[in-house]
Amino acid sequence: MEIEEMDTEALLAYFFDQSKKYKSSSLWCMYSKLKCMLRIKNDIDISRFSKLTAFLKNRSVGYLPEKSPVFSK
Structure with missing residues (x-):
């Protein structure tokens, strides 16, 4: 296994784990x-x-960001 393939698999595993906790914008x-x-x-x-x-x-498909509250005068 090449180093690049190993790095890819390690990063995929990391982001897969993080995708359970965070939205796509955070990823x-x-x-x-x-x-x-x-x-x-x-x-x-x-x-x-x-x-x-x-x-x-793929994780971003269908994601709609939430509008943050804005202060008014």
Whole structure:
């Protein structure tokens, strides 16, 4: 097994576990933070992991964000 495949599977397992607790917008936020840190610290570009992005896109299907309350005068 190549290192990239192992990384993909580990990240898929992590995001699958997190998807039970968080909505898709939070998962995308985690993905963005993780992508930045892995690129800086380990020189790994997870944007090339097509299985991971496909998983996140699949979780986003049908998601409707909730409108946050806005203060009025």
